[in-house]
Amino acid sequence: MSEHFDLLVRGATVVTPAGLIVTDIAVSEGKIARIGPGIDAAAAEIVDAQGLHVIAGIIDSHVHFNEPGRTEWEGVETGSNSLAAGGGTAFFDMPLNSLPPVTDAANLAKKLEAASKVARTDFAIWGGLVPGNADQLEGMRDAGAIGFKAFMCNSGVDEFPAADAATLRVGMKRAAALDMMVAVHAEDETLARMRTAQMHALGTDVRSFLKSRPVELELAAIRTAVDIAGETGCALHIVHVSSPDGVALASEAKTQGVNVSIETCPHYLLLTEEDVVRLGAPAKCFPPLRPEALRAGLWREVESGSIDTIGSDHSPAPPSMKRSSDFFAIWGGISGCQHGFELLITEALARRPVEVVLPQLSALLSANVAKRFGIDHLKGRVAVGLDADLTLLDLKGERKLSNADLLYRHRQGPYDGRISRARVDRTIVRGRTVYAKGRIAPGAPTGHFIRPR
């Protein structure tokens, strides 16, 4: 044989569309060229992956890396390095918290320029839907936006105002005509304001905060969003659904023909409101973590296939913003893109066998994301012709996670001390190792901008 590949990954147990198989994967020019056992060919690089499991590279459709403008909160370089260490091969950066926010094509171009220089993994860019910018959606679509994100409540930053029902209606109508998706942060602003005022008057502690954001806020917002999606025919993605009732509401809309997908995050499956009480600021997020019964219920929704995608919602802030005697004043956002996914897999493996867990989670973390966002011609599966984005997992043994190992700009997160049984051994983006054996690969970052179909 005179065949010559750039990379051969040998002997791993690979999660393929056809199930788990022990096989080799050959890579040529960044693409998966062949899948089969005992490939007899030369290769510039050979990775012995016997005993490891391989899933399609994790596509994190929900991060806030905050560049440009608030790079001191995270930035694309540390953010994408952390994601690579956590098994991620691509991220979709949210439009807010960066300055300027991505609310028009010119601002998208600024983020694209900044991210292109330092992204370790591939990436896509979310546009924003805010009051008054409906005319900008087409320009952002043409510039390559992956979708449009709206906040149904206060976003936490003044320059990205909440979208009321009228803004959503106009925006979704326009997005539908452009064949683009609208994603919403679903918490009802009127209820949020009312409950926050009530509870804050009674106390500024963590439990008062938790009581200020009950599930009802999420349910009210989901009702509004699916109604408008139904009216306008717009594809809707509900980010970080935190409760089984929220999933049920959106699922019901689905059965009635509304084009809606449901995302949740590792933290809603790994942590509860008691962890917010125990850990404080690192576990504060919106919507907040929920009681144990709801966490258990959310796992059942994952396992029954009712949830479409899982994203980290990695949302860091400088330590100064994670400190206050008033818990309501602390920045809400969990840093989780490095340790969240392996802990999610660990938890799932404690519940069900590996042959069930890996195909299902791989769908939620990769294939479904690629399909929903129109990049499945490039990514999302271990299949010939697609980008060679691979996450190699070592499911043997266990290790204790430490915040000291975090590659975030600020080493804060809620998983310090947790036990992982799904160590990320290596992360490969388009055939190039970006992370292996605890280290970011040397060399300049080579992340590519991903445009949806």
Ligand SMILES: [Zn+2]
């Ligand atoms: Zn978010």
